[in-house]
Amino acid sequence: MTDWFELERNYYMPTFKRIPITLVKGQGCRVWDENGKEYLDFVSGIAVNSLGHCHPEVVKTIAEQAGTLIHTSNLYYTTPQLKLAQILVENSCLDKVFICNSGTEATEGAVKLARRYGHIHLKGAYEVITGTGSFHGRTLAMVSASGQIKFQEPYIPIPSGFVNVEYNNIEALKAATTSKTCAVMMEPIQGESGVHVPDSDYLKKVRQWCDEKGILLILDEIQTGVGRMGSLFAYQQYETEPDIMTLAKGLAGGFPIGAILCKNRASVFAAGEHGSTFGGNPLACATGYTVFKTIVENNIPEQVKVNGSYLTEKLNGLKQKYNSVSEVRGRGLLQAIEFNNKNANAVTEGCLKRGLLVNKIGDNIIRLMPPLIIGKEEIDTAIAILDQAISDTRVD
Numbered sequence: 001m002t003d004w005f006e007l008e009r010n011y012y013m014p015t016f017k018r019i020p021i022t023l024v025k026g027q028g029c030r031v032w033d034e035n036g037k038e039y040l041d042f043v044s045g046i047a048v049n050s051l052g053h054c055h056p057e058v059v060k061t062i063a064e065q066a067g068t069l070i071h072t073s074n075l076y077y078t079t080p081q082l083k084l085a086q087i088l089v090e091n092s093c094l095d096k097v098f099i100c101n102s103g104t105e106a107t108e109g110a111v112k113l114a115r116r117y118g119h120i121h122l123k124g125a126y127e128v129i130t131g132t133g134s135f136h137g138r139t140l141a142m143v144s145a146s147g148q149i150k151f152q153e154p155y156i157p158i159p160s161g162f163v164n165v166e167y168n169n170i171e172a173l174k175a176a177t178t179s180k181t182c183a184v185m186m187e188p189i190q191g192e193s194g195v196h197v198p199d200s201d202y203l204k205k206v207r208q209w210c211d212e213k214g215i216l217l218i219l220d221e222i223q224t225g226v227g228r229m230g231s232l233f234a235y236q237q238y239e240t241e242p243d244i245m246t247l248a249k250g251l252a253g254g255f256p257i258g259a260i261l262c263k264n265r266a267s268v269f270a271a272g273e274h275g276s277t278f279g280g281n282p283l284a285c286a287t288g289y290t291v292f293k294t295i296v297e298n299n300i301p302e303q304v305k306v307n308g309s310y311l312t313e314k315l316n317g318l319k320q321k322y323n324s325v326s327e328v329r330g331r332g333l334l335q336a337i338e339f340n341n342k343n344a345n346a347v348t349e350g351c352l353k354r355g356l357l358v359n360k361i362g363d364n365i366i367r368l369m370p371p372l373i374i375g376k377e378e379i380d381t382a383i384a385i386l387d388q389a390i391s392d393t394r395v396d
């Protein structure tokens with residue numbers, strides 16, 4: 001058998017610290033490695049496989065569209081792109097759409113849009129305020145936007161024009177706002193840094209402040225959007241409409257895609273000011289359309305809400321049982337367990353051994369983000385495995 005680990009060491013840039021399994025197949029909420037071992041997938045490609053693996057409608061759409069028209073460039077009109085734009089607008093508070101290829105590209109584009117707005121309406125204001133612990137992507141500008149030193153330090157000097165302020169602290173945000181500020185960019189819940197949930201009125205206060213100052217609010221819903229929170233978009237749970245919203249991860253169920261959505265008043269790109277060769281191509285957009293339509297038509301967000309509450313309840317059961325579990329947090333199907341020791345690694349390994357994929361963040365956090373179609377039975381299976389894995393590592 002080919003030694004894939006060896007091939008990786010020899011030929012791939014060592015940017016990832018990988019879990020030592022080689023996945024070759026997926027179906028529904030499960031994946032299989034090359035030895036045929038089955039895993040229940042509570043990572044779903046980092047909140048990407050929203051309809052699970054190889055959902056029949058997604059597979060059918062990709063096959064049909066691939067056999068019809070894959071790519072044309074944006075020099076021409078194509079139907080899947082416009083159908084996707086229409087369904088996104090009809091189901092959100094935003095008016096216009098731009099499709100790109102990834103999350104980073106969406107947030108980067110959103111910042112460019114906010115800067116154009118600043119040039120046109122705010123006397124050239126260009127600074128964007130973001131939160132500490134935030135994650136907005138990996139381009140140079142987006143590591144600068146992300147409020148995490150570890151992503152910035154290796155690349156100093158990083159682009160200017162971003163101010164990181166303490167997340168969930170409205171006074172810090174107010175103090176950092178100047179005549180140079182054109183926008184605030186926030187995740188409704190911070191996913192990548194460990195599922196940090198702000199106070200329930202924080203986003204509303206941020207919205208009010210942006211209105212008071214006439215600046216834009218960008219909500220980065222790349223992880224929280226498209227049903228994961230138990231509503232189609234997270235902003236709906238916070239009575240906070242953004243001026244600009246970014247989507248990616250779960251939008252096309254695993255096919256690479258990103259989207260920038262905005263209100264009409266923030267739709268200030270003129271022809272030629274932004275673009276993409278691949279962005280919005282028929283294959284990606286047909287897939288996004290099928291995934292989004294399936295999520296809307298089957299009211300999957302409601303299902304996520306119910307099953308998300310069930311997951312919270314079960315995780316709280318583990319917290320009651322083990323002193324080592326210090327906190328359970330999150331909403332819908334984006335949740336995390338925090339340990340008061342450094343056992344996240346050992347628990348993740350224990351889960352892997354027993355056939356459950358979970359996502360470790362740092363030494364003490366485990367993030368859970370199963371496909372949106374996960375059921376109670378699968379949640380019970382995952383909880384039983386987590387229970388055993390925590391039990392194995394406990395010292396209390």
Ligand SMILES: *Cc1c(COP(=O)(O)O)cnc(C)c1O
Binds near residue numbers: 136137187191
């Ligand atoms: C994942 C993520 C991104 C970056 O998306 P990529 O597709 O990896 O470029 C940006 N913002 C948030 C909130 C994310 O979760």
